[in-house]
Amino acid sequence: MLCKTKSHKSGALSQGPQLILTLCLIVGSLSFISPSYAQDELPQEYQIKAVYLFNFALFLSWPDSAFQRTGQSFQICVLGQDPFGIDLDLVIENERVEGRNVIVQRLSSIQQSAACQMLFVSQSEQPRLATIFAYLKQRPILSISDMPAFVKQGGMIQFFNTSYNEVRFMVAPEAINETDLVASANLLEIAQIYRR
Numbered sequence: 531m532l533c534k535t536k537s538h539k540s541g542a543l544s545q546g547p548q549l550i551l552t553l554c555l556i557v558g559s560l561s562f563i564s565p566s567y568a569q570d571e572l573p574q575e576y577q578i579k580a581v582y583l584f585n586f587a588l589f590l591s592w593p594d595s596a597f598q599r600t601g602q603s604f605q606i607c608v609l610g611q612d613p614f615g616i617d618l619d620l621v622i623e624n625e626r627v628e629g630r631n632v633i634v635q636r637l638s639s640i641q642q643s644a645a646c647q648m649l650f651v652s653q654s655e656q657p658r659l660a661t662i663f664a665y666l667k668q669r670p671i672l673s674i675s676d677m678p679a680f681v682k683q684g685g686m687i688q689f690f691n692t693s694y695n696e697v698r699f700m701v702a703p704e705a706i707n708e709t710d711l712v713a714s715a716n717l718l719e720i721a722q723i724y725r726r
Contacts, residue, residue: 533690554578560714572601579676579689583648583674586672587606589717590706591711591712592711595670597647606622608636608649609637609643610637610651611661614650640666643666644669645672647669647670651673651675656677672686672688672711676690679699685705687721688700699722700721701721702724
């Protein structure tokens with residue numbers, strides 16, 4: 531799978547993950563809908579977002595309190611209607627983050643997210659966003675979505691598409707810092723930053 535990498539996460543981030551995410555940014559800059567190429571020759575929007583999701587895990591650190599027990603898997607969760615299908619499962623197959631196996635969980639309610647380290651909030655959850663943010667407040671769970679104004683309302687990372695159909699992302703550092711997560715400077719360097 532495009533941009534997939536093995537995790538070598540230790541205290542400091544190596545040059546490898548930075549290059550991987552930069553490569554993903556270049557791949558993401560490709561127009562995922564292009565009349566000049568066959569549809570199956572370019573990665574689709576949620577394939578690109580799935581790769582980004584996994585790579586975000588390599589650029590953040592979680593406190594010990596984010597894990598309920600020793601040996602717990604690193605959980606990337608999807609809340610609401612799943613736009614990724616099998617793509618996210620393929621990206622994380624046989625991967626490790628912070629020495630832990632990575633698994634994908636599909637959730638139907640925010641109350642099921644207590645064991646998650648990352649939570650992608652589907653657009654289907656827009657009507658429940660205030661309840662979701664109230665639940666996540668002060669919990670070390672990285673919140674991600676492609677809803678418009680997600681970071682403005684309290685989210686941490688928001689995907690957006692440029693006028694050229696390029697996949698990009700915005701990061702809200704203050705929201706991340708409030709939950710004891712630590713974002714790498716390398717991630718912030720290539721993100722669009724949202725300041726309150």
